[in-house]
Amino acid sequence: MSDLHSGGCQCGAMRYQFDAALHDIAHCHCSICRRTSGGIVTTWITVPRARFSWLQGVAKQYASSASCTRYFCPECGAQLALFTSLSPETLDVTVATLDNPERAPADRHIWVQSRLPWLTLDPELPDEQQEFIP
Numbered sequence: 001m002s003d004l005h006s007g008g009c010q011c012g013a014m015r016y017q018f019d020a021a022l023h024d025i026a027h028c029h030c031s032i033c034r035r036t037s038g039g040i041v042t043t044w045i046t047v048p049r050a051r052f053s054w055l056q057g058v059a060k061q062y063a064s065s066a067s068c069t070r071y072f073c074p075e076c077g078a079q080l081a082l083f084t085s086l087s088p089e090t091l092d093v094t095v096a097t098l099d100n101p102e103r104a105p106a107d108r109h110i111w112v113q114s115r116l117p118w119l120t121l122d123p124e125l126p127d128e129q130q131e132f133i134p
Helices: 031-037
Strands: 004-008 015-019 025-028 042-048 052-056 060-063 068-072 079-084 090-094 108-110
Touching (some): 015 090, 031 042
Parallel strands (some): 025 108
Antiparallel strands (some): 015 052, 025 042, 042 090
C-alpha cells in the first residue's frame, strides 16, 4: 500500500498531502483541542514535517499556546494541522480531514487528564495523562 495520503477542508479551499505511514495516531482530550475544533476529541496523526506539503490554499495560523501553532482553512475554518516546537521535526494532521480517515485508527489516548468524564471512546486503547514526546 502506498504511503502517500491526502486530505483537505470542508469547502475545498485547502488541500494537503504527506508521504508517511499511517501510525502514531492519538485521540487528544485536551481542552485546547476541544475549544479550537468545537468537538469533544480531536484525533491526530503525527507525520514527518519534511514529508508534508500544502497543495492548495494558504492556511491561517493560530498560536494556541506558547509551543503550538494550529493551521486552519481561512474560508470554512476547518482545523487541519498543528505544529509544536516540542517536536520540531513533525507535524500533527487531523485524521478527520484525511480523504480516507477510515484507514487511520487511533492507537492511544493523550491528555486524558482533561477527558470529559462522560465520554467513552476506544476504551481498549492505552491512556497517556499528557503526551509522551520522544
